[in-house]
Structures are given as C-alpha cells and as structure tokens.
Amino acid sequence: MSIDVGNIVEGKVTGITNFGAFVELDGGETGLVHISEVADTYVKEVSNYLSEGETVKVKVISIDDDGKIGLSIKQLSKDKKKAKFTKAPKKSFDDMMSDFMKESKERQQDLQQNLENKTGR
Structure with missing residues (x-):
C-alpha cells in the first residue's frame, strides 16, 4: 500500500521521545507523530497518551x-467532529x-414568579 498525504493508516508505536512518537507503518516505513x-x-x-x-x-x-513522514492522531478526531457537525439537523429551523x-x-415566567415571591407581591 502506498502512503500518500491524507491517507489514514494503522501502525505500531516503536519509540517515544520528548517531541513525539515514531510509528512504523505497513511496508516498514516509519513516520513521526509530533x-x-x-x-x-x-x-x-507523550507517554501519557501513547x-x-x-x-x-x-x-x-x-x-x-x-x-520523512509526518503523522497525526489529533486530526482523526477533528475529522470525526467535522463529520458530526455537518449532518443535517433532524428538526426544521x-x-x-x-x-x-x-x-x-x-x-x-419562572423568573417573573421567583421575583414576585422574593418581593412579596
């Protein structure tokens, strides 16, 4: 499988540093999740997450x-959120x-009633 920008792929975390995590992808290539x-x-x-x-x-x-391959985990959740908010509302405007x-x-009405109860009207 070729690796192209925009692809969503699975990989194995092979190393964690103070600036990110290295992930080995299919085909033996390695990328960095900053x-x-x-x-x-x-x-x-990073070790608190991966x-x-x-x-x-x-x-x-x-x-x-x-x-060098740049990877993101964060953008996957953004894509899901984007899809969630682009769905049509179930009710009409x-x-x-x-x-x-x-x-x-x-x-x-509740506020008015509370105000009247406090002022004794």
Missing part, C-alpha cells in the same frame, strides 16, 4: 522531499425556533 499532533489537548508527556508497541490509527499529514421560543417564555 507532540502537537498527539491529542486535541495540551500534551506535556506507549511503545501500541497499535494506532494515524493520518498522513506530510511527506517531505527527504521522505421553524420547529427549532418554536421550541426555543417556548422554552424562553417558560424561563421568563
């Missing part, structure tokens, strides 16, 4: 002229607006 591409949150220690020998799915994000107006009116 520390900034490990997770959506701040990563202080361990040697672990099999991971990664996205190929770059291949430079020297053949009018239905959602109607629900919002109803909830808003109920909240205003």
Whole structure:
C-alpha cells in the first residue's frame, strides 16, 4: 500500500521521545507523530497518551522531499467532529425556533414568579 498525504493508516508505536512518537507503518516505513499532533489537548508527556508497541490509527499529514513522514492522531478526531457537525439537523429551523421560543417564555415566567415571591407581591 502506498502512503500518500491524507491517507489514514494503522501502525505500531516503536519509540517515544520528548517531541513525539515514531510509528512504523505497513511496508516498514516509519513516520513521526509530533507532540502537537498527539491529542486535541495540551500534551506535556507523550507517554501519557501513547506507549511503545501500541497499535494506532494515524493520518498522513506530510511527506517531505527527504521522505520523512509526518503523522497525526489529533486530526482523526477533528475529522470525526467535522463529520458530526455537518449532518443535517433532524428538526426544521421553524420547529427549532418554536421550541426555543417556548422554552424562553417558560424561563421568563419562572423568573417573573421567583421575583414576585422574593418581593412579596
């Protein structure tokens, strides 16, 4: 299988450093998951997220002229989130607006009643 930018592939973590993790891909090629591409949150220690020998799915994000392969785990979760938010809403806009107006009116009535109870009206 050829490795191209944008591919999602599986590999085995072969080494962890303070700047990322090396992942061996099918075909024996090795790529680097930079520390900034490990997770959506701040990563202080790569070893808190990955361990040697672990099999991971990664996205190929770059291949430079020297053949160095840049990988990302973080971008896989972003792709999933993107897909989640691009789905069409189950309700029509009018239905959602109607629900919002109803909830808003109920909240205003509750607030008004609480205010009246506090002031003794």
